[in-house]
Amino acid sequence: MMGRLTQGVPRRILIALAVLLAVLLLAPWVANDYVLTVLILILYFAYTGQAWNIMMGFAGQLSLGHALYVGLGAYTTAALYVHFGVSPWLGLPVAIVIAAMAGAFIGYLAFRFGVTGVYFAILTIAFCEFARIGFDHFRWVSGSSGFFLPVANYTRNDLWNLRGSPAMFYYVMLALTVVAFLICHWLLRSRIGYFWQAIREDEMAAKTLGIDTFRYKMIAVVISASMTSVAGMFFAFYYNNLFPEQVFHISRSIELILGPIIGGIGTLFGPIIGAIVLTGLAESIFELLSALGWTPPGARQVFYGVCLLIVVMLLPDGIWPPLARKLGLDKSRDKTER
Amino acid sequence: MAALLEVANVSKNFSGLRAVSDVTFAVPRGVIFAVIGPNGAGKTTLFNMIAGVFRPNAGTIVFDGERIDGEPPEQVCRRGIGRTFQLVRPFSGLSVEDNVMVGALHRRHDVTAARAHARDVLARLDLFDKREQPAGSLTLPDRKRLEVARALATDPKLLLLDEVMAGLRPTETDRMVDILTRINRESGLTILLIEHVMRAVMSLASRVLVLHHGAAIAEGTPQAVVRDPAVVESYLGAEAL
Numbered sequence: 001m002m003g004r005l006t007q008g009v010p011r012r013i014l015i016a017l018a019v020l021l022a023v024l025l026l027a028p029w030v031a032n033d034y035v036l037t038v039l040i041l042i043l044y045f046a047y048t049g050q051a052w053n054i055m056m057g058f059a060g061q062l063s064l065g066h067a068l069y070v071g072l073g074a075y076t077t078a079a080l081y082v083h084f085g086v087s088p089w090l091g092l093p094v095a096i097v098i099a100a101m102a103g104a105f106i107g108y109l110a111f112r113f114g115v116t117g118v119y120f121a122i123l124t125i126a127f128c129e130f131a132r133i134g135f136d137h138f139r140w141v142s143g144s145s146g147f148f149l150p151v152a153n154y155t156r157n158d159l160w161n162l163r164g165s166p167a168m169f170y171y172v173m174l175a176l177t178v179v180a181f182l183i184c185h186w187l188l189r190s191r192i193g194y195f196w197q198a199i200r201e202d203e204m205a206a207k208t209l210g211i212d213t214f215r216y217k218m219i220a221v222v223i224s225a226s227m228t229s230v231a232g233m234f235f236a237f238y239y240n241n242l243f244p245e246q247v248f249h250i251s252r253s254i255e256l257i258l259g260p261i262i263g264g265i266g267t268l269f270g271p272i273i274g275a276i277v278l279t280g281l282a283e284s285i286f287e288l289l290s291a292l293g294w295t296p297p298g299a300r301q302v303f304y305g306v307c308l309l310i311v312v313m314l315l316p317d318g319i320w321p322p323l324a325r326k327l328g329l330d331k332s333r334d335k336t337e338r
Numbered sequence: 339m340a341a342l343l344e345v346a347n348v349s350k351n352f353s354g355l356r357a358v359s360d361v362t363f364a365v366p367r368g369v370i371f372a373v374i375g376p377n378g379a380g381k382t383t384l385f386n387m388i389a390g391v392f393r394p395n396a397g398t399i400v401f402d403g404e405r406i407d408g409e410p411p412e413q414v415c416r417r418g419i420g421r422t423f424q425l426v427r428p429f430s431g432l433s434v435e436d437n438v439m440v441g442a443l444h445r446r447h448d449v450t451a452a453r454a455h456a457r458d459v460l461a462r463l464d465l466f467d468k469r470e471q472p473a474g475s476l477t478l479p480d481r482k483r484l485e486v487a488r489a490l491a492t493d494p495k496l497l498l499l500d501e502v503m504a505g506l507r508p509t510e511t512d513r514m515v516d517i518l519t520r521i522n523r524e525s526g527l528t529i530l531l532i533e534h535v536m537r538a539v540m541s542l543a544s545r546v547l548v549l550h551h552g553a554a555i556a557e558g559t560p561q562a563v564v565r566d567p568a569v570v571e572s573y574l575g576a577e578a579l
Contacts (some may be wrong), residue, residue: 025436106503157339184481189449190449191443191447191449191452194436194439194440195443197405197431198429200431201428201430201431202428205423206413206440207412207425208421208423209440210412210416211440211444212412219456
């Protein structure tokens with residue numbers, strides 16, 4: 001398994017990744033709670049960006065409603081925990097099934113009836129809005145007044161029920177992000193990855209080569225929705241409160257896709273680079289400004305806007321592709337293995 | 339032995355316009371068969387019906403003993419028909435090799451085996467040295483050959499080529515003719531092609547069907563067809579040969 005995973009990956013990249021992983025593993029021992037919080041956010045956005053990228057970057061299907069899957073994952077695991085005391089890890093399969101079914105339903109509607117491009121994107125927004133309004137009136141999870149998980153001073157980390165210190169949450173998110181990265185790496189080099197990319201590039205030509213495009217687009221949506229719902233579980237147990245207005249708000253969907261867009265759509269490292277740049281730099285600049293005694297309101301949003309503008313104007317493929325060329329990791333060259 | 343492809347009384351209308359009208363022909367196994375005719379004669383429409391893009395309004399298409407008319411393109415490909423597009427449609431963002439990989443993975447589930455097959459096909463199409471380039475950066479002659487390579491990688495029994503010579507210089511045309519001749523001779527692959535370049539048709543095809551205003555006006559060997567008065571009148575022009 002490891003052999004197949006690392007096959008064809010340049011040695012210096014493996015070393016760089018190993019060093020990065022080691023640094024990330026040791027971070028909680030040196031970082032204070034604030035830095036740890038920022039790192040958790042970066043990992044969270046790297047993870048969700050990775051999940052969204054499967055649909056848009058690999059298979060070319062633009063979803064602007066991914067907050068739906070985050071929300072379904074969050075509400076399902078939280079409700080099962082609060083009402084029945086079910087561990088989030090046991091609630092997770094239920095959440096995944098619900099999110100996958102929601103994704104499959106939207107995908108079926110769209111792909112069966114030829115809804116593509118921006119119209120497909122609007123459809124994804126519509127369903128996220130349905131959920132927002134629906135959950136506002138969903139009494140079982142307290143509707144619009146918000147659903148809360150019990151918070152107490154935990155003396156020890158309870159991984160089984162996801163109650164504990166930031167360090168525990170950090171490790172959980174790190175593990176999820178690493179797994180998501182490995183899944184994407186594997187998917188992209190597998191048969192299905194080639195078919196997705198063919199569909200992304202030219203659906204008609206893909207059909208001519210015998211690809212059942214409906215089937216592979218459905219698979220992309222289901223995988224992406226399932227992975228995104230796992231982030232929802234993390235969101236619920238990390239923040240301990242869920243408001244439909246927040247969870248399903250369109251800005252949630254947008255903030256989740258900015259990372260991969262800025263980092264490079266369709267690339268493996270794009271979502272990670274994007275999350276680091278957006279969250280990491282935004283926080284650093286914010287900290288720097290407040291250290292200088294200046295805390296302009298909305299500084300983060302302005303920074304997001306500036307980043308997006310720079311990338312769109314100067315690096316239309318995102319940060320990663322030109323960076324990869326600089327590092328001698330040209331896409332066409334790293335595939336000359338075997 | 340029955341013909342590989344049998345097209346019988348096929349017609350196609352586009353809101354009142356009769357694009358293909360009652361066309362019948364059969365392509366025997368192992369031959370190179372050409373469809374010629376002036377622009378708008380219905381050649382590409384005919385191709386699209388065989389390839390599953392359009393459903394015929396009337397008539398039947400039988401491939402390898404089974405009816406295929408009305409089946410979707412991916413099903414037609416699975417049955418063993420590979421096609422190219424008149425206006426090439428490479429997967430521009432992917433490398434040349436990965437373009438062909440997509441075709442090779444059609445009948446292969448193992449990525450390594452598919453890669454070996456893709457490289458083999460690339461070598462046959464003189465594209466092996468360019469396999470790492472992004473397909474979008476290729477010149478037109480290379481793209482035309484990539485189009486053929488991708489279709490060929492799906493291991494078709496019948497290859498449909500829609501004007502693969504169009505826009506090529508004479509030397510490039512000769513190169514394509516050589517490649518196609520070699521593929522046909524070595525693997526016995528049946529090829530059905532639409533072509534305007536008569537030079538290529540004359541040297542490649544063993545049988546030619548002539549379409550005019552959607553109807554078949556002549557069929558026979560290339561030498562016989564170019565002397566047919568109806569063909570000369572409608573298509574080639576009196577001074578063509």
